[in-house]
Amino acid sequence: xxxxxxxxxxxxxxxxxxxxxxxxxxxxxxxxxxxxxxxxxxxxxxxxxxxxxxxxxxxxxxxxxxxxxxxxxxxxxxxxxxxxxxxxxxxxxxxxxxxxxxxxxxx
Amino acid sequence: xxxxxxxxxxxxxxxxxxxxxxxxxxxxxxxxxxxxxxxxxxxxxxxxxxxxxxxxxxxxxxxxxxxxxxxxxxxxxxxxxxxxxxxxxxxxxxxxxxxxxxxxxxxxxxxxxxxxxxxxxxxxxxxxxxxxxxxxxxxxxxxxxxxxxxxxxxxxxxxxxxxxxxxxxxxxxxxxxxxxxxxxxxxxxxxxxxxxxxxxxxxxxxxxxxxxxxxxxxxxxxxxxxxxxxxxxxxxxxxxxxxxxxxxxxxxxxxxxxxxxxxxxxxxxxxxxxxxxxxxxxxxxxxxxxxxxxxxxxxxxxxxxxxxxxxxxxxxxxxxxxxxxxxxxxxxxxxxxxxxxxxxxxxxxxxxxxxxxxxxxxxxxxxxxxxxxxxxxxxxxxxxxxxxxxxxxxxxxxxxxxxxxxxxxxxxxxxxxxxxxxxxxxxxxxxxxxxxxxxxxxxxxxxxxxxxxxxxxxxxxxxxxxxxxxxxxxxxxxxxxxxxxxxxxxxxxxxxxxxxxxxxxxxxxxxxxxxxxxxxxxxxxxxxxxxxxxxxxxxxxxxxxxxxxxxxxxxxxxxxxxxxxxxxxxxxxxxxxxxxxxxxxxxxxxxxxxxxxxxxxxxxxxxxxxxxxxxxxxxxxxxxxxxxxxxxxxxxxxxxxxxxxxxxxxxxxxxxxx
Amino acid sequence: xxxxxxxxxxxxxxxxxxxxxxxxxxxxxxxxxxxxxxxxxxxxxxxxxxxxxxxxxxxxxxxxxxxxxxxxxxxxxxxxxxxxxxxxxxxxxxxxxxxxxxxxxxxxxxxxxxxxxxxxxxxxxxxxxxxxxxxxxxxxxxxxxxxxxxxxxxxxxxxxxxxxxxxxxxxxxxxxxxxxxxxxxxxxxxxxxxxxxxxxxxxxxxxxxxxxxxxxxxxxxxxxxxx
Numbered sequence: 007x008x009x010x011x012x013x014x015x016x017x018x019x020x021x022x023x024x025x026x027x028x029x030x031x032x033x034x035x036x037x038x039x040x041x042x043x044x045x046x047x048x049x050x051x052x053x054x055x056x057x058x059x060x061x062x063x064x065x066x067x068x069x070x071x072x073x074x075x076x077x078x079x080x081x082x083x084x085x086x087x088x089x090x091x092x093x094x095x096x097x098x099x100x101x102x103x104x105x106x107x108x109x110x111x112x113x
Numbered sequence: 114x115x116x117x118x119x120x121x122x123x124x125x126x127x128x129x130x131x132x133x134x135x136x137x138x139x140x141x142x143x144x145x146x147x148x149x150x151x152x153x154x155x156x157x158x159x160x161x162x163x164x165x166x167x168x169x170x171x172x173x174x175x176x177x178x179x180x181x182x183x184x185x186x187x188x189x190x191x192x193x194x195x196x197x198x199x200x201x202x203x204x205x206x207x208x209x210x211x212x213x214x215x216x217x218x219x220x221x222x223x224x225x226x227x228x229x230x231x232x233x234x235x236x237x238x239x240x241x242x243x244x245x246x247x248x249x250x251x252x253x254x255x256x257x258x259x260x261x262x263x264x265x266x267x268x269x270x271x272x273x274x275x276x277x278x279x280x281x282x283x284x285x286x287x288x289x290x291x292x293x294x295x296x297x298x299x300x301x302x303x304x305x306x307x308x309x310x311x312x313x314x315x316x317x318x319x320x321x322x323x324x325x326x327x328x329x330x331x332x333x334x335x336x337x338x339x340x341x342x343x344x345x346x347x348x349x350x351x352x353x354x355x356x357x358x359x360x361x362x363x364x365x366x367x368x369x370x371x372x373x374x375x376x377x378x379x380x381x382x383x384x385x386x387x388x389x390x391x392x393x394x395x396x397x398x399x400x401x402x403x404x405x406x407x408x409x410x411x412x413x414x415x416x417x418x419x420x421x422x423x424x425x426x427x428x429x430x431x432x433x434x435x436x437x438x439x440x441x442x443x444x445x446x447x448x449x450x451x452x453x454x455x456x457x458x459x460x461x462x463x464x465x466x467x468x469x470x471x472x473x474x475x476x477x478x479x480x481x482x483x484x485x486x487x488x489x490x491x492x493x494x495x496x497x498x499x500x501x502x503x504x505x506x507x508x509x510x511x512x513x514x515x516x517x518x519x520x521x522x523x524x525x526x527x528x529x530x531x532x533x534x535x536x537x538x539x540x541x542x543x544x545x546x547x548x549x550x551x552x553x554x555x556x557x558x559x560x561x562x563x564x565x566x567x568x569x570x571x572x573x574x575x576x577x578x579x580x581x582x583x584x585x586x587x588x589x590x591x592x593x594x595x596x597x598x599x600x601x602x603x604x605x606x607x608x609x610x611x612x613x614x615x616x617x618x619x620x621x622x623x624x625x626x627x628x629x630x631x632x633x634x635x636x637x638x639x640x641x642x643x644x645x646x647x648x649x650x651x652x653x654x655x656x657x658x659x660x661x662x663x664x665x666x667x668x669x670x671x672x673x674x675x676x677x678x679x680x681x682x683x684x685x686x687x688x689x690x691x692x693x694x695x696x697x698x699x700x701x702x703x704x705x706x707x708x709x710x711x712x713x714x715x716x717x718x719x720x721x722x723x724x725x726x727x728x729x730x731x732x733x734x735x736x737x738x739x740x741x742x743x744x745x746x747x748x749x750x751x752x753x754x755x756x757x758x759x760x761x762x763x764x765x766x767x768x769x770x771x
Numbered sequence: 772x773x774x775x776x777x778x779x780x781x782x783x784x785x786x787x788x789x790x791x792x793x794x795x796x797x798x799x800x801x802x803x804x805x806x807x808x809x810x811x812x813x814x815x816x817x818x819x820x821x822x823x824x825x826x827x828x829x830x831x832x833x834x835x836x837x838x839x840x841x842x843x844x845x846x847x848x849x850x851x852x853x854x855x856x857x858x859x860x861x862x863x864x865x866x867x868x869x870x871x872x873x874x875x876x877x878x879x880x881x882x883x884x885x886x887x888x889x890x891x892x893x894x895x896x897x898x899x900x901x902x903x904x905x906x907x908x909x910x911x912x913x914x915x916x917x918x919x920x921x922x923x924x925x926x927x928x929x930x931x932x933x934x935x936x937x938x939x940x941x942x943x944x945x946x947x948x949x950x951x952x953x954x955x956x957x958x959x960x961x962x963x964x965x966x967x968x969x970x971x972x973x974x975x976x977x978x979x980x981x982x983x984x985x986x987x988x989x990x991x992x993x994x995x996x997x998x
Contacts, residue, residue, distance in 0.1 A: 020883050027876035031869060038865045041996045056997045063992035066872075067985045074879045075981045083319065083809050084819040091823025094347055095830035098434060102383045105438060105450045108838045226813040308824065316817045322807035346820065350828035358835070358936070367925055367932035368849075369835070375847040376929045380838065384831060755954065 018073060026073055030066055037062050142710035144228035147651055149235050150214030151549070156239055157206035163246070164198035165616065167191050169609055172573075176606040178594040186254065188590030189273035190292070196276030197296070200396065201303050202242045204534055208399035209238075209307075211541055212314060212338045214549070218644035218651065219332045221323025221660040226316040228708040229754060230309055236718025237306035244722035245299030248272055253290035272296035275588065277389065278359065280370030280381035285363045291729050294363060298725040301356045304349045305721070311345035314338060323643070325662040329423070332642045333416060336423045337402030340430035344391045344398075347434070352388035355381060364728065382444055386437040394433040396530060397497075398426060400537025401468060404490040407540050408472055410640045411487040412479025413681060415666060418471040425464035425471075432461045442513045451510045458508035465501055469494060485559030489540035492567060496532025500525055503578065518588075521581025527574045536566075539619070546626070547633035551649040554630055558622040565615035572608025576601040635695045641669035647698040657701035713754040720746035818975045822982045829986050832940055836933040836994060844928045851927035855934040858918050859995055867910040868991045871945075874903035875984045878977045885973055890964035893973070894956055900980065901952040904945055911942045934994070941990060944983045951976045 018026070037059055044055040072078040077085055103109045140148060171191050174183040183191065213231065217224055225231050248271050272292045274283040283293050318339045322331065359381070361367040368374040370381050409416045416422060438446055438454040472494050481487070503525040507513045516522055539562075546554050583597050592598050636645045643660055644651075646668050664670055671690055673681040720743045727740025809816060844850045881896030915935070925935045955973055959965050965973060 017883065017886065020880055023876060023879050023883065027873060030872050034865065034869055034872060037992065037996060038861065041861060044998075052998060059992050059996050063988050066988045070875060070981055070985050070988070074875050075978055080819075081809055081811050084811065084816065087820055087823045091347065091826040094434065095826040098387060098827075099830045099834040102387065103834055103837060105446055106377065106380060106383065106838055107447075108834075108841075226817065312817050312820050312824075315820050316813050320808045320811070320813050320816060324807055326807050346824045347827050350824050351831050354828060354831035354835070357940075361925075361932070361936065365925060367936065368929045369932055371929075373848040374850060374929065375839075375842060375844040377838065380835070752954075756958075 017076075017079075023074075026069060030069060033062050033066050139710060141715050142712055144224075144232050144708045144710055144714070145653065146213045146217050146225050146228070146231055147653075147655075149231055150210045150212075152235055153206045153213060153238070154210035156242070157203050157210060160198050160202035160206070160242060161616075164195050164203055165613060167195035167198065169613060171195060172606040172609040174590060175592070175602050177603070178599050179591045183590060185590045186270060186273065189275075189588070190271040192588060193273050193275050193296075194271045197245070197272065197300070199530075200276060200392070201300065202245070204396050204530065204538070205303075205307065206238055206242075207538055208341070208396075209234075209310060211334075211399060211403065211538070211545075212310075212341075214651075215545065215644055216314060216317060216335060216338055217321070218548075218647070218655055219335050219642055220318065220321060220326060221643050221656060221662065222317065222321040223655050223659075223705070224708055225313050226321060227313045229711050229714050230313050232711070232714035233717050234306045234310040234313070236715050237309070237721060238303060238718075240718045240722045241299055241302030241306060244302060244725055245272075245295060248292055248295035248299070252292035252295050254288075254292055255290050272299075277385055278381075279385075280359060280362075280378045281372055281376075283359055283363075283381075284370050286371070286373075288363075294360070294729045297356045297360045297363070298728060301353060301360070302721055302725060304353055304356070307345050308349040308353075311342040311349070314342040315346065318342075323660045323662055325667075329420065330662060330665045330667070332402075333405035333419065333422055333426070334399075334402035337398045337405070337426050340426050341395050341398050344395050344430050344433065348388045348391040348395075351384055355384035355388070358384075360728070364731070379441075379444055379446075382441050383438070386440045387434075389440065390437040391430075391433045393526075393530075394429055396534050397537075398430065400493060400534040400541075401426065403537045403541035403544070404472065404493050405468075406642065407486045407490040407544050408475045409666075410544075410638050411482040411484065411490075412476045413482075413639075414475055414479040415641070415669075416471065417474030417477075418467075419665060421467055422471045425467040428464040429461060429468075432457065432464070436461055439508065439513070442510050443517050455508050455510045455513075459505065462501065462505050462508075469498060469501075484543075484556060485554070485563055486540045486544035488560065488563045489536050489543065492563065493533055493536040493540060496528055496536060496570070500528025500530075500533055503528065516581065518586055519581035520577040520585045520587060523587060524574050524577035524581060527577070531570060531574070539563075539566075542623075544638070545644075546623075547637045548644060548649040548651060550627045550630070551633055552626055552628075552630035553633045553637065554626040555622050558618055562615050562618045562622065565611060565618060569608050569611030569613075569615055573605050573612060574608075576605050576608075580605075635691045639672070641666040643668060646694050648695050652698060652701075654701065654705040654707060657697035657699070709758075711754070711757060713750045713757065716746055716750040717754075720744070720750060812971060814971060814975060815978075818978050822978065825982065825986075829937075829941070829989075832933075832937040833990065833993060836930070836937050839928075839930040839933045840994075842930065844930070847928075849926070851922055851924075851931075853921070853923040853927055854930050855918070855923065855994075856998055858921055858923060860914070860917070861995065863910070863914065864991065864995050867907055867914075868987065870903050870910070871907045871984050871987050874900045874907070875981050877903060878980045882974055882977050885965060885970050890959060893965065894959050897952055897956045897959070897973075901949050901956065904949040904952065904980075908942055908945055908949070911938065911945075937990065937994065941983070941986060944986075948976070948980050948983055951979070 040055045040059055040062075044050055044052060071088070077088065100109065140152065143149060143152075170183065171188070174180050174188060174191075213225075213235075216222075252271055254270055254273065270292060272278075272295055274288060274293050274296065278293065278296060281287055283297070318331070318335060322328075358367065358369045362369055362371065362376075368376045370376045370378050372378055405416055405422060436454055436458045438450055439458045442451055442454075476491075483491075503521070507516055507522070507525065543554060543559055546552075580598060580601050583595075585592055585598050585602075592602070633649055635648055638645070643662070646660060647656055660667075669681075672684060672687040674684055676682050723743030723746065724740050725743075727736050727738075727743055730736035730739065840854070840856065844852060877896045877899040881893050881900060884890075884892035884896055915938075923931050925932055955965070955969075955976060958969065
C-alpha cells in the first residue's frame with residue numbers, strides 16, 4: 007500500500023511564492039518607514055502608527071499562514087485548531103494584562 | 114533483519130531492534146498503548162501510596178493542637194509533596210492510564226496515532242516523577258555547607274513551596290537551596306509529557322475512528338478525553354513559561370518575580386492559575402467520562418441526553434479557561450476583576466449541573482445493579498455535588514474572602530478531587546478490570562472497599578468545612594488549642610487512617626484477583642461500547658477485524674432491540690454474535706501489523722532529567738558535563754528515532770516517523 | 772496479554788496481508804476523509820495541533836514583555852536603569868527580519884522543488900533556508916552582545932529579563948528549526964534524495980519554520996517598532 011501526500015491540492019507556483027515574498031518585503035519596508043515617521047514627525051504619534059503597524063503585521067501573518075503554510079488549501083479543521091489557539095491566547099493574555107494593570111481600560 | 118527497497122535505506126542500528134512483545138524488555142521498549150497504559154497505572158498507584166503516606170504524616174501532626182511530630186519546615190515539605198504528588202503523579206497519570214488503554218479500543222483503532230511518542234510521554238513522566246522524588250534525598254533548603262559531598266550526605270527535605278509555588282517565596286532569595294529547583298524542573302518535565310500526549314490523543318480521535326463512528330457516536334469517555342487533551346494542549350505551555358521564568362529567576366538572575374527589583378509576584382499567580390484552573394478540569398473530566406460509561410451500563414439504559422452531556426463537557430473545558438482569577442480574590446486584584454471572575458465561576462456551575470441531572474436521568478427508571486463500579490459512580494455523583502456546592506459558595510467574592518486559606522477550601526477541593534475524581538477512577542478500575550485481566554475481581558471486597566472509603570472519606574473531609582469556617586487556616590503546621598478545632602481534627606485524622614485501610618483492601622483485591630479471580634468471559638457486564646466486543650485480557654492487536662459502527666452504543670444495539678415501551682429486548686442472535694466476536698478476537702483472520710517496539714522513547718525519558726540535574730548543579734564541577742551528556746543522549750535518541758521505521762517490515766514506505 | 776501467533780515479528784516470513792488495507796493502524800493517511808477521519812495525514816494534523824499550542828507559549832512571553840516594558844524601575848534594588856527600547860538598532864533588526872522572511876520563501880521553494888521531484892534543487896533551497904536561519908540567529912547573538920556591552924543584561928531589570936527571555940526562546944526555536952533543516956539536507960545527501968514519505972517531514976519542518984517566522988513578525992512589530 008503506497009503512502010501518499012495530498013497530490014490533489016492546488017499549489018501556488020514558485021513565481022507566485024516569489025511575488026508573495028516581495029509583497030511581504032514591501033510591507034516590512036512600510037512598517038520600518040512608519041516607525042521612522044513616528045520618530046521624526048512630531049505631529050504623528052504612536053496612537054496613529056501603532057494600529058497601522060499592527061494591521062500590517064497581521065496582514066503579513068495572515069499571508070504567510072494562508073499561502074506559505076498552505077492553510078487556505080488544507081482541510082478546514084486545521085484552520086479551526088490554529089485559529090482557536092490564536093484567539094484563546096489573545097483573549098486570555100489581554101484579560102491578564104488588563105487585570106495586572108498593564109493595559110488601562112479603566113478596570 | 115530489514116530488507117532493502119528502492120528508495121529507502123537500510124536502517125543501520127547500533128543495537129539490534131527490539132522485537133519481542135513479552136518479557137521484561139518488552140515493557141521497556143513497548144509502543145503498545147495498552148502496555149503503556151498499564152505502566153502509567155501502576156506507576157501512578159505507587160505515587161498514590163506515597164502521596165497518601167504524606168497525607169497521613171500531615172494528619173498525625175494535626176491530630177492534636179500544637180503538635181511537635183513535624184517541624185514547620187518538614188510540614189511545609191509534606192503538604193507540598195502531598196499536593197504535587199496527588200495531582201501530577203497520581204490523578205493525571207492514572208487518567209492517562211485510562212486514556213491510553215481505552216481510547217483506541219473505544220474508537221475501534223489498533224493503537225494511537227503516534228505509538229512511539231506515546232511511549233516517550235510515559236517515560237518522560239516516569240523519570241520526571243523519579244527526578245522530583247530524588248529531591249527527598251538530594252534536595253537542600255539552605256546554602257551549600259561543607260561542599261557538595263556534605264550536602265548530599267545530609268537527608269534533604271523535599272520541595273516546600275506548596276504545589277502552587279507562589280513567588281516570591283519560591284524565588285532565589287527566600288528559597289535558598291535546591292528543593293524548589295527540583296520542583297520547578299520536575300514539573301516542567303512532567304508538563305512536557307502531558308503536552309506530547311495531548312497532541313497524540315487529539316490526532317487519534319480526529320483521524321483514527323472506526324468506520325461509521327462519527328464524532329457524535331463516540332462514547333462520552335472519548336469526548337472527555339478529547340476535551341482534556343485540548344485543555345492540556347493550551348494550558349501546559351502557560352505553566353511551562355511560568356516555570357521557565359521561576360527557574361531563570363532562581364538560576365540565571367532574571368527579575369520577573371522579585372518585587373524588590375520591580376518584578377511582579379502577582380504575575381506568577383496569574384500565569385500559574387491560567388494553567389491551574391484548566392488543570393483542575395483536567396483532573397475531573399476523565400472521571401466524569403468514566404461515570405458516563407458506568408452508569409448507563411448498570412442502569413441498562415442509554416446515557417440520558419448524550420448530546421447535552423457532550424456539550425456540557427466541552428463547555429466546562431472551554432469556560433474553565435475563564436475563571437482562573439477566582440484563586441486570587443484576596444491577592445489584591447481590582448473589584449472589577451473580582452466581579453468578572455465571580456460571575457464566570459458561577460456560570461461554570463451550569464454545564465456541571467447539566468451533567469449531574471443527566472446522570473440522575475440515566476439511572477431513573479433503569480434496572481440498577483449496585484455492584485462496586487456502580488457504587489463508586491453513584492458515590493461520585495453524590496460527593497461531587499457536595500464539593501460543587503461548596504465551590505459555588507467560593508464564587509461569592511466576599512464570602513470567599515473569609516473562606517480562602519482556610520480548611521473550608523481544603524474540604525471543597527477534596528470533595529471534588531477525592532470524592533469526585535478518585536471515586537470515579539476507582540469506579541473505572543473495577544469496571545474495566547475484566548477487560549484488562551480477563552478475570553473478575555472479588556465483589557465482596559469491592560463493596561467493603563467502597564463503604565470503608567465512604568466512611569473514611571467523609572469522616573476526613575466533612576469536618577473540614579466547619580473547621581475552616583471556625584478559623585482553622587491552611588498550610589500551617591500547628592493550630593491553637595481551641596475546643597472545637599481539637600476534637601474535629603482528631604476525627605479527621607482517624608478518618609484518614611480509615612481511608613488507608615480501604616485502599617489496602619483495594620490493593621489486596623486487585624493483586625489477588627488479577628491472577629486468581631474467576632475468568633470473566635466475553636462482555637461480562639453486558640455493556641454498550643466497543644471495548645467490550647473483544648475478549649479480555651485484550652489481545653495485542655486489539656480487534657481481530659476492524660469494527661464498523663452504525664450508531665451510538667452500536668454494540669448494545671447489535672445485542673438488543675426495544676419493545677414498544679422502549680425497554681431492551683435481547684435479540685436472538687446476540688449470543689452467536691458474542692461467540693463470533695470472541696472467535697475473531699482470539700483468532701484474527703489475517704496477520705496484523707503492529708508498531709514495532711523501540712528503545713528510543715525510554716532513552717529520551719532518561720536523558721531529560723539528567724539535563725535537569727545538570728541545570729541544578731551547574732555551579733558544581735560535574736554540572737555542565739552532566740547537562741551535556743543528557744543533551745547528547747537526547748539528540749542521539751532523536752536521530753535514531755528519526756531514521757527508525759515505525760514498523761519492522763519495510764515493504765511499506767510509510768512509518769518513518771512518530 | 773495473550774501472545775498471538777499472528778502478530779508480525781522480524782522473523783515472520785508470511786509477508787503482509789492486510790484485510791482492510793490499514794496496515795493495522797487505522798486510516799492514518801486519511802484517505803477518504805469523511806466521518807471518521809479528517810482526511811489529513813496524522814503527522815500533519817499533529818503539527819498543526821502542536822503549533823496552535825505554541826500561541827499560548829509565545830503569548831505568555833510576549834505578555835510578560837508588554838507588562839514590564841513600560842514600568843519605571845527607578846528606586847528598586849539591584850536595577851540597572853537601561854530599557855531595551857533605548858538600545859534597539861532598528862535598521863539592523865529590520866534586516867534580520869527581512870532575512871527571516873526570505874527564509875520562509877526559500878523554505879516554501881524547497882517544498883515545491885521536492886513536489887516537482889527535483890532533489891538537487893530541494894537540497895539547495897533547504898541549505899539556503901538553513902543558512903538564512905543561521906544569519907538570523909547570528910544577528911540575534913550580535914544584537915545581544917551589543918546590548919550586554921552597553922550594560923543591559925538579563926539581570927538588569929525585569930523589562931530586560933523579559934526582552935531576553937522572549938527573543939531568546941524565539942531564537943532557540945529558530946535554532947531547533949535549523950537543526951531539523953540540516954538533518955533533512957544531510958539525509959537527502961546521504962540517500963540521494965528524499966522519499967515521498969520523508970517529503971511529508973519536509974513539509975512539517977516547513978510548517979514549523981513558517982510559524983517561527985510569523986511569531987517573529989509579531990515580535991518585530993510589538994517589541995521593536997511600537998514604543
